[in-house]
Amino acid sequence: MNFSGWLEKRGGQDATKGWKKRWCTLSDNTFKYFKNDSDSSPAGIIYCEDIDEVAIHVQEVQKDISKHGFTFKIVTKGRTYLFNAVSNAKRDEWIKAIQDLISAHKEEPQTPTLLYTTVEIFCGQKPAIRVNGDISTELMMQLNSSTTKTIQDDRGWFAELSTTHTTILNLFNQHGWSLMTAFACSSVPSNSTTAAHSDMMILTKPNYK
Incomplete structure (x- = not known):
């Protein structure tokens, strides 16, 4: 105008x-x-x-x-x-x-910012998962309902939990998250002092606030 x-x-x-x-x-x-x-x-x-x-x-x-x-x-x-x-x-x-x-x-349509979160799946002798990012309370409650052995530290939310990549992706997809990339890595689980092999997934979600 x-x-x-x-x-x-x-x-x-x-x-x-x-x-x-x-x-x-x-x-x-x-x-x-x-x-x-x-x-x-x-x-x-x-x-x-x-x-x-x-x-x-x-x-x-x-x-x-x-x-x-x-x-x-x-x-x-x-x-x-x-x-x-x-x-x-x-x-x-x-x-x-x-x-x-x-x-x-x-x-005018808003241009959203992107939220990021990482999901690390440990698939060794002690299966576990670590999530680090800005996820909703509802999603966190669903994750917590799957296990009672959880740890919250500066690396994120950690739980001794046996799961699959597909199960985790489906759960996050239900809450608007999309897979950006995935790769194999090695890091120290929150319940150990020894590095272990893991699969890292980086997910994104549009934020219109």
Whole structure:
């Protein structure tokens, strides 16, 4: 969306100073105001994700309708901005354009971050499993229900448990995890001081928070 035009802006952090003309634009999820329409650097930027409200500023309209009777406010988390248009129609156009920009920004699909966890399966004389990562409480409860011999240390959750790669993958898949890679390695189980052969799986899960 691209929208631009001249507005008057009331100065000061608390919008109590005088009114000055500003060239205002809407694009790229931002509301920018410039001292002149030829300026390349804005005098101020309001990001749409910071806007809590856009509405007619009734108090200003009632106080001085002859000069600034077409005022609207942009309320952010840290400040309230006052702008005045040349007519009711223009004011309403600006309010709608800003609201549409906010709605479009909220509807944009989020790009998730990835959560990672490692699952190490020891398949020797003492079968065991070690999980290290940000897994859900529900998944942890399911893992705990399979055994009573568990250890929690700085290397993760460890349990003496005989299982298969397929069983573990199916369980993690049910909770949204996907296998990224797997490889053979050697490490020390949490219940031993001697290194043992193991199979390491690295799993990922999209996080939309």
